[in-house]
Amino acid sequence: MNIGLIGFGTIGAGVVEIFNTNPDIIMKKTGMELRLRRVVDLDIETDRGVEIDPGILSTDADDILEDPEIDIVIELIGGYEPARSFILKAIENGKHVVTANKALLARHWDEIMDAAREHGVRVAFEASVGGGIPVLRALNESLAANRIESIYGIINGTANYILTRMASEGMEFDDVLREAQRLGYAERDPTFDIEGHDTAQKLIILTLLGFGVHVPEDELHVEGISSIRRDDIEYATAELGCSVKLLATARLNDGELELGVTPTLVPHHHLLSSVNGVFNGIYITGDFTGPVMFYGKGAGRRATASAVVADCMDIAVNPEGSMPTGPGIRVVESVRDFSRTSSRYYIRLDAVDRAGVLHEIAGAFSRHGISIESVTQKGAHEGETVPIYIVTHEASEGAIQGALSEISEIRWVRGEPLRLRIL
Template sequence: MDKSTINIGLIGFGTIGSGVVEIFNQNSDLIEKKTGKKVNLKKVVDLDITTDRGVKIDPSQLSTDVNDILEDPSIDIVIELIGGYEPALGFILKAIENRKHVVTANKALLAKHWNEIMSAAEKKNVRISFEASVGGGIPLLQPLNESLAANKIEAIYGIINGTANYILTKMSNEGLNFEEVLKEAQIKGYAEQDPTFDIEGHDTAQKLIILTILGFGAYVKQEKFHVEGITHITSEDIKFAKDNHYVIKLLGISQIIDGELEVRVHPTLIPKTHLLASVNDVYNGVYLVGDFLGPAMMYGQGAGMEATASAVLGDCIDIINNPLKRVPYGPQKSLVKSIKNIEDVTSKYYIRLTALDQAGVLQAVSGILNDFNISIESVLQKKTSNGDKVPIYMVTHEASEKNIRQALTIINQLEVVQSPSLFIRIL
C-alpha cells in the first residue's frame, strides 16, 4: 500500500467491533509505529449507532449505510464483524469486487463459502485474513499457514469452543450434571440462551473446517464428517474419567493416516498426561503434529472482546505491511487421497450401560463384543442403592467404530439392558 494514510472501515459495532474501536483509542501510536503509516478508522457501520458501547467514538465516524464503506474509494481495508451468512457474504464479495482487502472473524461464512470467497479475492488480487475466526486471540492460523509451511502436518486436535469446555470443566471440578452447569454458564454469559450451536459441536466443526484447509489443503464440508455434541455426557462419565486418569473434552480432530483424512468432532477421553487435558474453562487449545516440528500446542483465550479484537487488528497490520504477500488460502490441490468415514475409524472406546443386577449379564455383553472382534481392556460394575439395576463401565482395546456400533445395537436389544448404551472415543 503505497499511501501514507491507510483507511479502515468496520462493519459491525457489536462486542468485537467495540473492542476494535477501543484498541484504536488506546494503541493507535503503536499501530503507526508497527506499520510506518497513519492508520485511520474512518467509518463504523451498524444498524444501531445510538446504543452506548462503552467506548469513545466520534459521531462522524458512525453510519447505518454500509455503502459508506463499500463504495468509498479511500477505504483500503474492510473489517466484517456482523457474523452469519447474509448479508455478510454480500458485503465481503462487494468489498473484494471494489478491490478492498478484507479482515473477518466469520468462521461460519468461511466454512460454508470458502471457495467462492477465496476465488473472488484471488481474481481481484486482494487479501482476506481471518485469524480471529478460530481460537479468538490465539496466534494460530498464520503460524500454521506460514511458520510451519515446511512441515507436513500429520494431526490437528482442537479444543476450540469455550462454552463446551467450560461446561465439561465445571462438571469435572464440581461433580455437577450437564443441565445445572449449562444454566450457570448462561447466567454468566458463557453460553447463549440457545446454546445448541456450541453444545452440539457445530461451532467446533466450522473452526475445524478452516484448520483442515490450512493443515491439509482439503476443504471438507460439515455434512461430510461426523459431528457430535456433549449433551449426553453425564456426571457418571465424568467421574469414571477422573477415577481412571482421563478428562472428557469436546475435541475437533483432523489427521492423516495412510493418506486418508479423518475429520470428526465429538467428546473424547483424553489422558491427564496429555497437554490438551490442561485446557480448562473457557480457554482454547490446539495441539498439532508436524513431521519435522513434532508436537506443539497453541493455547489462550478463544473468545471475548479484547482477545478477538487484537487478532482482527493484527490481521490489519499484517495486510498493511504485506499487501502483496501471497497467502495460499485459495482452492488448492490436496495431498489427501480420500476422506475416511467415521465407521472406518479405529480407536479405544469407553462404554457405559445400565443392566439388571443378575448373573450372566457381563458374559452376554462380552460375548457380543467378542463376536465383533472387540476385546475388553477393563470392566467395572458398581452396586447402587437402586438394587435391581447396575451401571457397567468398560474400556475396550482398539476397535473399528463400525464394529462398536453394530455390537452396541445388539446389546441394547438385550432384555437385561435397561437404557441405551453410550460410547465415547479415547484419544
C-alpha cells in the same frame, strides 16, 4: 490506510477500543496510520462503552462498500447473509477483507477465496479460529515446511467450561449449563456450542490450512457433550487417568485423513488435558517440528479484536499476503469414512443387575470382533438398574456402533449406551 468496520457489536467495540488505545503501536509497527473511517451497524444509538466520533457512524453498509477511500473492510456481523454479500461486494470493489466469520468461511470458502484471487485482494481471518490465539498464521507460515501429521483442538470455550466445571465441582451437565448461561459463557440457545457445530466449523478451516482439503460440515462427523454425565467424568478421572474434552481431530492415517468432532478422553499426561475453563488449546504435530501447542483465550471482545486488528496491520505492510486465497496445497487424496476410523473406547451403559446380562453384552462385543480391556460395575443390587463401565482395546467405529446397536436391544439394558473415544 482507511478501514471500514461493519458490525459494531461486542468484537467491533473491541476493535474500536484498540484503535483508540494503541494508535502509536500500530503506527510504529506498520509505518503508517490505520484509520477507522466508517463504522456501520443497524444500531448506532446504544452506548458500547468506547469513545467514537458520531460522525463516522452509519447504518448503511454501502457507505463502506462503495467508498473508494476505504482500503480494508472488517466484517463482524457473523452468519451467512448479508455477510457473504458484503464481503463479495467489498472484494469486487478492490477492498481487502478481514473477518472472524468461521461459519461463512467454512461454507463458502471457495467462492470467497476465488473472488479474492480474481480481484487481487486479501481475505484475512485469523480471528475465525481460537480468538486471539495466532494459530492460523503459524500453521500457514511457520509450519509451512512440514507435512502436518495431526491437529487436535479444544476450540469451543462454552463446551470446555461445562466439562471443566463438571469435573471440578462434581456437577451434572444441566446444572452447569444453567450456570454457564447465567454467567454469560453460554448462549440462551447453546445448541451450536454444546453439540459441536462451532467446533466443526473451526476444524474445517484448520483442515483447509493444514491439509489443503475442504470438507463441508454436512460431511463431517460431529458429536456434542449433552449426553455426558457426572459419573462418566468421575470414572474417566479416577479409573482411567483422563479428562473429558470436546475434541476436534484431523490426522493422517495411512495416507487418508481422519476427521471428526467428538467428546474424547484425553490422558492427564497430554498437554490438552490441562486446557480448562473457557480457554482453547490447539495441538499440531509436524513431521519435522514434532508437537507444537497453542493455548489462550479462544473468544471474547479483547482477544478476538486483537486478532482482527493484527490482520489489518498485516495487510497494511504486506498487501500481497501469504495466507491462502485458494484451497491450499492438497497433501492427502482421500478422507476416511468415519466408520473406518479406530480408537480405544470408553462405554457406559445402564442395565438391570441380574444373572446373564454381562454375558449377553460381552457376546455382542465378541460378535463384532471387539476385545474388552476392562468391565466395572459398581453399586450392584440385584434387580436394580446400575451403570456398567467398559473399556475396549482398539476397535473400528463401525464395529463399536454395530455392537452398541445390538446391546441397546437387550431387554435388560436401559436407555442409549454412551461411547467416548480415548485419545
